Amino acid sequence: MTVLRARELGKKYRRKWALTDCTLDVPAGHVTGLVGPNGAGKSTLLNLAAGMLSPTSGTIEACGGVPGSGPAQLAKVGFVAQNTPVYPGLTVADHLRLGARLNPSWDDRVAQDRITRIGLDPKQPAGKLSGGQRAQLALTIGIAKRPELLLLDEPVAALDPLARREFLQDLMETVAEHGLSVVMSSHLVADLERVCDHLIVLVDSQVRITGEVEDLLGAHRRLTGPRREIDSLPAGQEVVSVSHTDRQTTVLVRTEEPILDPAWTVSRLTLEDLVLAYLSGPVPTRPALEVLR
Amino acid sequence: MTWLTWRQFRVPAASVLGAVVLICVVLAITRPELVNSTNVTDQKAFYYGSLFAVYLLPAVIGVFWGVPMVTREVETGTHSLVWNQTVTRKSWLANKMGFGAVAAMIAAGLLSAAVNWWASPIDTLAGLDPASQFEARLAPVVFAARGIAPIGYAAFAFVLGVAIGMLLRRTVAAMAVTLVVFAAVQVAFPLLVRPYLLPATEQTVTITADSIAGIRAEPGPTGDMPESLSMTRPAGAWVLTDETVDAKGDTVFPLPAAVHGCLPSPRGGGPSDLGPVQECFARTLTDLGHRQHQVYQPAGRFWPLQWVETAVFLALSALLAWFCFRRIRHLS
Numbered sequence: 001m002t003v004l005r006a007r008e009l010g011k012k013y014r015r016k017w018a019l020t021d022c023t024l025d026v027p028a029g030h031v032t033g034l035v036g037p038n039g040a041g042k043s044t045l046l047n048l049a050a051g052m053l054s055p056t057s058g059t060i061e062a063c064g065g066v067p068g069s070g071p072a073q074l075a076k077v078g079f080v081a082q083n084t085p086v087y088p089g090l091t092v093a094d095h096l097r098l099g100a101r102l103n104p105s106w107d108d109r110v111a112q113d114r115i116t117r118i119g120l121d122p123k124q125p126a127g128k129l130s131g132g133q134r135a136q137l138a139l140t141i142g143i144a145k146r147p148e149l150l151l152l153d154e155p156v157a158a159l160d161p162l163a164r165r166e167f168l169q170d171l172m173e174t175v176a177e178h179g180l181s182v183v184m185s186s187h188l189v190a191d192l193e194r195v196c197d198h199l200i201v202l203v204d205s206q207v208r209i210t211g212e213v214e215d216l217l218g219a220h221r222r223l224t225g226p227r228r229e230i231d232s233l234p235a236g237q238e239v240v241s242v243s244h245t246d247r248q249t250t251v252l253v254r255t256e257e258p259i260l261d262p263a264w265t266v267s268r269l270t271l272e273d274l275v276l277a278y279l280s281g282p283v284p285t286r287p288a289l290e291v292l293r
Numbered sequence: 294m295t296w297l298t299w300r301q302f303r304v305p306a307a308s309v310l311g312a313v314v315l316i317c318v319v320l321a322i323t324r325p326e327l328v329n330s331t332n333v334t335d336q337k338a339f340y341y342g343s344l345f346a347v348y349l350l351p352a353v354i355g356v357f358w359g360v361p362m363v364t365r366e367v368e369t370g371t372h373s374l375v376w377n378q379t380v381t382r383k384s385w386l387a388n389k390m391g392f393g394a395v396a397a398m399i400a401a402g403l404l405s406a407a408v409n410w411w412a413s414p415i416d417t418l419a420g421l422d423p424a425s426q427f428e429a430r431l432a433p434v435v436f437a438a439r440g441i442a443p444i445g446y447a448a449f450a451f452v453l454g455v456a457i458g459m460l461l462r463r464t465v466a467a468m469a470v471t472l473v474v475f476a477a478v479q480v481a482f483p484l485l486v487r488p489y490l491l492p493a494t495e496q497t498v499t500i501t502a503d504s505i506a507g508i509r510a511e512p513g514p515t516g517d518m519p520e521s522l523s524m525t526r527p528a529g530a531w532v533l534t535d536e537t538v539d540a541k542g543d544t545v546f547p548l549p550a551a552v553h554g555c556l557p558s559p560r561g562g563g564p565s566d567l568g569p570v571q572e573c574f575a576r577t578l579t580d581l582g583h584r585q586h587q588v589y590q591p592a593g594r595f596w597p598l599q600w601v602e603t604a605v606f607l608a609l610s611a612l613l614a615w616f617c618f619r620r621i622r623h624l625s
Contacts, residue, residue, distance in 0.1 A: 068382075098297050
């Protein structure tokens with residue numbers, strides 16, 4: 001089952017395309033990480049999925065419906081926007097009341113439990129909360145609404161490393177408890193590595209790679225060997241990136257097959273290596289080599 | 294949803310309604326003095342103060358209630374919080390705008406009722422005596438601060454504020470633009486639209502010495518040259534046109550040379566009796582076949598005009614509201 005399906009999706013702001021020809025499927029029951037450099041279109045994609053924006057071209061479906069199309073659709077999708085906005089003049093308790101009044105599916109026990117666990121004072125105005133507390137409050141509203149799909153746009157950007165760890169830990173527990181699907185964006189792979197089991201890499205407003213983290217890691221290899229041209233790689237090995245030092249050549253390949261060439265030292269990748277390799281852009285077709293000494 | 298609307302709206306609502314109630318109390322305290330006073334001209338400060346308050350209230354409502362209602366959400370990003378609860382944007386906007394518009398109309402109705410009640414002795418006097426120092430209720434300066442028109446203006450100003458806010462998306466800029474646009478409407482409407490809301494009464498009368506209320510003269514090469522006459526206006530009426538016409542019905546402006554001799558010699562010194570002058574004008578002009586043409590809204594048109602003007606502004610509000618509902622889909 002897919003919770004998010006985009007087909008040739010595009011969004012144009014005045015003259016600039018923020019997202020072009022984006023086709024993707026996000027399976028249900030996963031925590032999906034949306035990675036990309038600043039300005040790659042992550043926020044645009046999430047805003048389209050939440051119905052905050054409407055697409056310029058193509059289609060997008062969230063939980064099987066057009067985003068933002070009606071109360072039933074709004075109930076299925078939760079969205080915590082970038083910078084986790086809350087009403088500065090309203091207290092923490094007011095925010096929970098807001099959630100309860102505006103959502104028929106509101107789970108007040110979950111909301112109260114979370115607020116107590118995080119240690120938020122219900123009487124405190126939201127304008128006086130720290131960045132981390134604000135993010136927690138916004139996330140609490142998103143979770144207690146009990147959506148099928150929760151979209152989080154850079155939820156941890158404003159948090160210090162410790163708060164970040166706690167926030168993600170807490171998110172994981174909630175996901176496990178309620179079985180909802182999450183799509184969260186970040187430009188920090190380290191954050192996503194801890195919680196995501198599905199990944200979408202967005203570069204220059206286009207999807208570079210998407211898939212389950214396990215599969216992606218399993219399908220990519222780093223080959224290290226004496227310096228050489230890489231034209232001679234066997235079919236089925238797709239080059240993602242190449243780098244050379246004076247003596248060595250390091251190639252990152254995508255392949256389902258085992259690496260048979262004994263000249264290569266084969267090693268597995270971390271998620272961060274993999275994402276960085278894709279972020280660094282398309283591979284030059286024929287890397288220039290210096291004359292060997 | 295109503296709870297959230299009220300929770301966000303209660304402070305601005307209390308501020309404006311508090312000010313309105315304060316004005317009402319001041320008027321209630323000062324009214325006995327007005328009723329008992331023999332010379333109502335003492336009350337000019339309160340009279341014009343209350344008039345100004347009724348004109349100012351819709352502007353305040355538009356700027357401080359209408360504009361921030363949507364722009365502040367967009368500026369602080371909270372729209373993405375509230376639009377992602379199980380409430381569509383349209384019902385969110387309908388709730389907020391409905392609440393605000395009703396509150397605006399209540400505030401304006403309350404203030405208008407209090408000011409009308411306070412000023413009723415003056416208005417009655419001004420309506421009976423055309424020579425009164427105060428303008429009749431139908432006069433452009435007073436009309437929109439009497440009766441039910443302020444309710445229409447308040448609803449219009451509020452929706453105008455919301456609409457301009459949604460267009461500009463910046464609170465401060467939208468406040469300034471709303472203020473300018475609303476003031477322009479307040480000035481332009483009595484000049485350009487109100488005279489045509491209902492067909493005016495026309496009459497062409499013979500000029501008599503008693504009916505001449507004033508003579509306008511311009512300094513010329515050979516002393517003052519009389520330009521035009523004004524006639525006594527019907528009590529409480531709003532005069533749109535007051536001109537001298539010849540036998541064919543064409544406007545005579547300036548007055549013919551024949552009446553130049555009617556003006557007293559400037560060397561005569563001192564204010565002379567106007568009686569002979571008016572008689573001279575009346576006789577000379579009537580001999581030429583000239584008559585006075587008047588177009589006016591009689592005093593009895595006050596309430597019909599009030600209803601029509603209020604309806605016009607409510608219709609404009611509805612139009613702007615329709616625009617807001619179309620626009621909210623594209624706001625992000």
